[in-house]
Amino acid sequence: MKKALLILFTFHLSLFTSSAQSLTDSLRTDALRWASRGYFNKSLDYLRQMPVDSLSIEDMRLCYDNFAQLGQGDSLAYWADELLKHNPYDALLIADYTPRLNNGWQGEMGKKTFPGKVIDICKKYCERDSTHILINRQLAEAYYNIGNYDMSLLELKKLEAVGDTCFGTLYTLGLTYQRMGDNSSAYDYLYRAYEKNDHHAYCLFMLGIVSNKVGLGAEALSYLGEAEHLLMPDRQTLFRLHKELAEALRLKGEPDFRLEELQACMQYAEEKDVNELTYMMAQCYFQLKQRDKAKEYYSKFLEATENKEYNDKIKQMRNQAQQSLRMMMW
Numbered sequence: 001m002k003k004a005l006l007i008l009f010t011f012h013l014s015l016f017t018s019s020a021q022s023l024t025d026s027l028r029t030d031a032l033r034w035a036s037r038g039y040f041n042k043s044l045d046y047l048r049q050m051p052v053d054s055l056s057i058e059d060m061r062l063c064y065d066n067f068a069q070l071g072q073g074d075s076l077a078y079w080a081d082e083l084l085k086h087n088p089y090d091a092l093l094i095a096d097y098t099p100r101l102n103n104g105w106q107g108e109m110g111k112k113t114f115p116g117k118v119i120d121i122c123k124k125y126c127e128r129d130s131t132h133i134l135i136n137r138q139l140a141e142a143y144y145n146i147g148n149y150d151m152s153l154l155e156l157k158k159l160e161a162v163g164d165t166c167f168g169t170l171y172t173l174g175l176t177y178q179r180m181g182d183n184s185s186a187y188d189y190l191y192r193a194y195e196k197n198d199h200h201a202y203c204l205f206m207l208g209i210v211s212n213k214v215g216l217g218a219e220a221l222s223y224l225g226e227a228e229h230l231l232m233p234d235r236q237t238l239f240r241l242h243k244e245l246a247e248a249l250r251l252k253g254e255p256d257f258r259l260e261e262l263q264a265c266m267q268y269a270e271e272k273d274v275n276e277l278t279y280m281m282a283q284c285y286f287q288l289k290q291r292d293k294a295k296e297y298y299s300k301f302l303e304a305t306e307n308k309e310y311n312d313k314i315k316q317m318r319n320q321a322q323q324s325l326r327m328m329m330w
Contacts, residue, residue, distance in 0.1 A: 040066040073105030098138035118142035183213035201230035239268035259284035
């Protein structure tokens with residue numbers, strides 16, 4: 001009797017186990033399918049339905065990849081750490097994860113970076129392999145980020161010695177020497193970095209600074225001028241920026257500050273935008289009870305749009321301008 005019950009129990013257990021495994025396999029297949037099509041949240045929904053103790057290394061990596069695609073740093077870090085517990089020598093994961101930690105991501109209290117964590121991960125990896133260029137770059141970067149310039153320089157020189165002279169390595173070497181007060185070496189490496197990428201604004205900026213320090217004033221002016229050009233937004237971007245600020249201030253009910261932003265807009269406006277800006281400035285003056293200015297700008301707007309083809313928006317603005325002028329006559 002007992003033997004029969006044991007056989008029956010074992011049979012039902014095997015059915016249950018087989019059913020559970022079948023469900024897990026189905027969820028895994030769906031998670032992979034949705035991720036491959038770019039539905040990363042949907043993929044995560046299927047992964048969350050799998051029992052935690054059923055997650056394979058591949059499942060955890062899929063969680064990591066999904067969160068990486070979604071830009072969710074904290075969740076990405078959780079799964080990367082879980083993966084590294086199983087294998088702290090996963091070079092592909094470390095090469096992808098450590099740049100994210102060095103660059104950081106936005107949190108509730110502002111941007112967070114994790115150079116100390118990068119150092120721990122990379123040093124552990126280096127116990128087995130100290131020659132991985134991508135990982136060693138991140139180790140050098142992390143030392144630089146915590147202000148340990150001696151260790152950063154040591155790691156960077158190792159990279160240079162094995163032939164790694166990419167822009168990033170040369171640039172960080174230049175920054176490190178500059179931080180250590182060796183402006184001559186900083187100039188040499190920043191110039192070499194500049195030769196590889198002459199459109200990197202901050203490289204040009206730092207090259208200008210160290211050029212001044214080593215007495216190359218004319219070069220400094222050239223580099224700093226190029227940096228200013230690259231860092232300065234174009235006219236269209238500045239126009240859009242000030243226009244959006246003006247709109248935010250309109251919604252906030254602050255016509256005085258809105259007027260300042262519209263005046264800034266006018267400096268970058270194309271001809272097609274001038275009439276609408278004139279009308280909006282008239283609105284501000286009207287709200288501020290500056291009647292003479294309001295009349296002047298409403299009249300300018302009406303004169304500029306008279307007897308011209310205009311869309312419904314301009315027509316509505318003309319009606320409103322005429323109504324406002326009539327109100328100021330009373």
